[in-house]
Amino acid sequence: MRKWNPLTSSLVLLGVFVGIMVCAPLLSAARVSSTAITIVNNSSNEIRHVYLSPAETNNWGSDQLGNSGIAPGGGTATISGVNCTSSNIKVIAEDDEGCFVYQIVQCSESVTWTISANSSRDCGN
Numbered sequence: 001m002r003k004w005n006p007l008t009s010s011l012v013l014l015g016v017f018v019g020i021m022v023c024a025p026l027l028s029a030a031r032v033s034s035t036a037i038t039i040v041n042n043s044s045n046e047i048r049h050v051y052l053s054p055a056e057t058n059n060w061g062s063d064q065l066g067n068s069g070i071a072p073g074g075g076t077a078t079i080s081g082v083n084c085t086s087s088n089i090k091v092i093a094e095d096d097e098g099c100f101v102y103q104i105v106q107c108s109e110s111v112t113w114t115i116s117a118n119s120s121r122d123c124g125n
Contacts, residue, residue: 037079042114101121
């Protein structure tokens with residue numbers, strides 16, 4: 001029968017701890033899915049900015065369009081590689097009058113959101 005060695009036990013516990021710390025980020029990254037969101041602008045206003053947020057919060061990220069816009073009357077833009085940590089994501093579009101249109105979309109392989117002339121706009125009123 002082997003004698004209990006505290007150093008060996010400590011090294012085994014340290015190895016288990018390091019293994020958990022290395023694997024934990026990999027496991028959480030495996031749960032993050034990626035999607036592409038295509039925005040079709042059928043409204044009469046140019047979309048100047050598009051932001052993304054978790055569906056349950058208003059913590060907007062950076063402008064997804066950069067220096068480009070989405071032309072009115074059928075212009076499109078696709079945002080690729082959108083990381084989804086839950087099943088839904090909020091897409092926020094700001095038009096050339098400073099009004100916002102919101103839509104919660106499902107995170108799937110690809111999503112299309114069509115903004116129409118009848119879409120409800122939030123103009124800060």
